[in-house]
Amino acid sequence: MRESTTSAPGVPGQSNPSQADPRLADPRLADPRLVRRGLVLVFVILFLDVIGIAIIMPVLPALLRDLTGDDISAAAVDGGWLLLIYAAMQFLFAPVIGNLSDRFGRRPILLISILTFAIDNLICAAATTLWMLYAGRALAGISGGSYATCSAYIADISDDTNRARNFGLIGVAFGVGFTVGPVIGGLLGEFGPRVPFLGAGLLSLANFIASWFLLPETLAPHNRRRFEWRRANPLGALRQMRHYAGIGWIMAVLSMYWLAHAVYPSVWSFVTAYRYRWSEAQIGLSLGVYGICAALVMLLILPRIIPVLGEWRAALLGMLSSAAGLFALGLAWEGWLIYAIIMASALESIADPPLRSLASARVPPSAQGELQGAMTSLSSLTTIIGPLLFTQAFFRFSGPEAVAEFPGAPFVLAALFMLIAIVIFARRVR
Numbered sequence: 001m002r003e004s005t006t007s008a009p010g011v012p013g014q015s016n017p018s019q020a021d022p023r024l025a026d027p028r029l030a031d032p033r034l035v036r037r038g039l040v041l042v043f044v045i046l047f048l049d050v051i052g053i054a055i056i057m058p059v060l061p062a063l064l065r066d067l068t069g070d071d072i073s074a075a076a077v078d079g080g081w082l083l084l085i086y087a088a089m090q091f092l093f094a095p096v097i098g099n100l101s102d103r104f105g106r107r108p109i110l111l112i113s114i115l116t117f118a119i120d121n122l123i124c125a126a127a128t129t130l131w132m133l134y135a136g137r138a139l140a141g142i143s144g145g146s147y148a149t150c151s152a153y154i155a156d157i158s159d160d161t162n163r164a165r166n167f168g169l170i171g172v173a174f175g176v177g178f179t180v181g182p183v184i185g186g187l188l189g190e191f192g193p194r195v196p197f198l199g200a201g202l203l204s205l206a207n208f209i210a211s212w213f214l215l216p217e218t219l220a221p222h223n224r225r226r227f228e229w230r231r232a233n234p235l236g237a238l239r240q241m242r243h244y245a246g247i248g249w250i251m252a253v254l255s256m257y258w259l260a261h262a263v264y265p266s267v268w269s270f271v272t273a274y275r276y277r278w279s280e281a282q283i284g285l286s287l288g289v290y291g292i293c294a295a296l297v298m299l300l301i302l303p304r305i306i307p308v309l310g311e312w313r314a315a316l317l318g319m320l321s322s323a324a325g326l327f328a329l330g331l332a333w334e335g336w337l338i339y340a341i342i343m344a345s346a347l348e349s350i351a352d353p354p355l356r357s358l359a360s361a362r363v364p365p366s367a368q369g370e371l372q373g374a375m376t377s378l379s380s381l382t383t384i385i386g387p388l389l390f391t392q393a394f395f396r397f398s399g400p401e402a403v404a405e406f407p408g409a410p411f412v413l414a415a416l417f418m419l420i421a422i423v424i425f426a427r428r429v430r
Contacts, residue, residue: 046173052200054181063193089141091380098373103227106153107217116143118204125197148372155360155368156218167353168302175295223365234377249428256421262386263414276335293346311354318351326415330408
């Protein structure tokens, strides 16, 4: 346990900067400047990884058609398999990656993940068959990107006063990355459908080189534990979480939260194209506005609202905003209402960081990687289940064979999942 002394903002160590926090592997991390550097580096790693994922989105249909010779409908099926393979591999291997980071430290696992992501994109850029593309995406899923380990890294250098704010950097990285990435991918795609993959691979290589020289280790040797296969699988990792009071309920809340938000990548493009006759450019613009609003909330509002409301109330406010926004999206009858709803419900973005912080605070330093791996597996599982549920809901309530004409049904279904999360949170999480 750390001494109850007054620490500098954002520094998880004693009040004397010259004394090392015993949790950290690098004594220099007691220096506030180096802690800030660690946070900046983790943000950059996540940001570049997200750009690397989003950069390929505009050209994936064209590359699939080039490889298979199929039409756009068949290519969409292949694209769905690519998403499924990535999510399934991440579900299976995220606990392995998290447990390895608890054994060997965050730095080596992060470096390996970044390098693997670079290799994956270079394989996809050189792919001559569909199976090579599948192999590349499977490799990316196995490595788990760097999401779980970055989350554990943030937990290592955070304390109760700044943990939720620091986890908010993840949301900023995703919001800005998924806004900028497709734009870059579209521009690079003008030179050919393989060029964005090459760009993502080179970006990851640059990320690897910079991290090799600048990224410090945060998990002290005495806080590491031996690797155990019984804990390094989805079921084993989730069972292990039972040993920490209250984690099970928080994981249940996060599962419902992530499942509800799977509606956006699953059917946003289909619903807006069908309901409002939006073009690809209009769909992209709406997603860009959503990403920008989320990033601004994380960057400007989250750090100010947590000290006022606390983590529990901030998480509840975010989930209530999300449920209201999802219901409104389901009922929106005009396209312009989408933008009004996005801005009115933007506070939904403040829910995820305090939920992660509440979970992280219940787990010791030696199990932070395991926790983040288990959470990433759950998130991946919702990425597998969500598209099946929401695309079926859209199919059943749109088109000539619809049970009833209501294309907003997937968003209402997502709002119901969010309400379940709110009920569990309000009754079981303290």
